[in-house]
Amino acid sequence: MTDDLHEFLGGATPLGWIEAALANQELMLLDHANCEKKAAGTAFQLMFRYTDKPDLQHRMSRLAREELRHFEQVLTLIRRRGIALRQVSSSRYAAGLRELARNHEPFRLADTLVIGAFIEARSCERFALLVPHLDEELGRFYHGLLKSEARHFQDYLKLAYLYGERADVEATVARVRVREYELMSEADGEFRFHSGVPAAA
Ligand SMILES: [Fe+2]
Ligand SMILES: [Fe+2]
Numbered sequence: 759m760t761d762d763l764h765e766f767l768g769g770a771t772p773l774g775w776i777e778a779a780l781a782n783q784e785l786m787l788l789d790h791a792n793c794e795k796k797a798a799g800t801a802f803q804l805m806f807r808y809t810d811k812p813d814l815q816h817r818m819s820r821l822a823r824e825e826l827r828h829f830e831q832v833l834t835l836i837r838r839r840g841i842a843l844r845q846v847s848s849s850r851y852a853a854g855l856r857e858l859a860r861n862h863e864p865f866r867l868a869d870t871l872v873i874g875a876f877i878e879a880r881s882c883e884r885f886a887l888l889v890p891h892l893d894e895e896l897g898r899f900y901h902g903l904l905k906s907e908a909r910h911f912q913d914y915l916k917l918a919y920l921y922g923e924r925a926d927v928e929a930t931v932a933r934v935r936v937r938e939y940e941l942m943s944e945a946d947g948e949f950r951f952h953s954g955v956p957a958a959a
Contacts, residue, residue, distance in 0.1 A: 768939030849950035868922030
């Protein structure tokens, strides 16, 4: 993982979350599959909303394809492990972050892109933390994914600076950083890939 990604995030994932993830690997994989689908969905939403921005169109199209490929890879792993697909509710994380986006342009776009950068950066950080503790197959898969998530983090951040005003984007980064750290480190009612530390863990 790159140094700038560590600097970008407000702090490291607590040990309690890692323990919960290792104890709930089936749930983690099911929620992870959802996250990949949602990541593709977010990219599509941006493509439909901002049709006049060529850099965004190109980057988000590539990103959506990559996230869907990740989804298919997780799904293959889930099926190979004999895990039954079931509905898994979303964690509070993404919705909690989206509340921070202002709802008027041009800020709505820049804020959404900054939030995307945080979600990708945190995913990358968590994959990296899990890799040394996982079985060989899952460890290899997550190691491969953390490189893409680091790239997605950079893509989102570059687009935020492209469409936003520098000082304003910097202020948004500082604002989202505080909330993101709270959401992923404080006690949480349930374990999810982007949850805080589950109370029962
Ligand atoms: Fe992904
Ligand atoms: Fe991603």
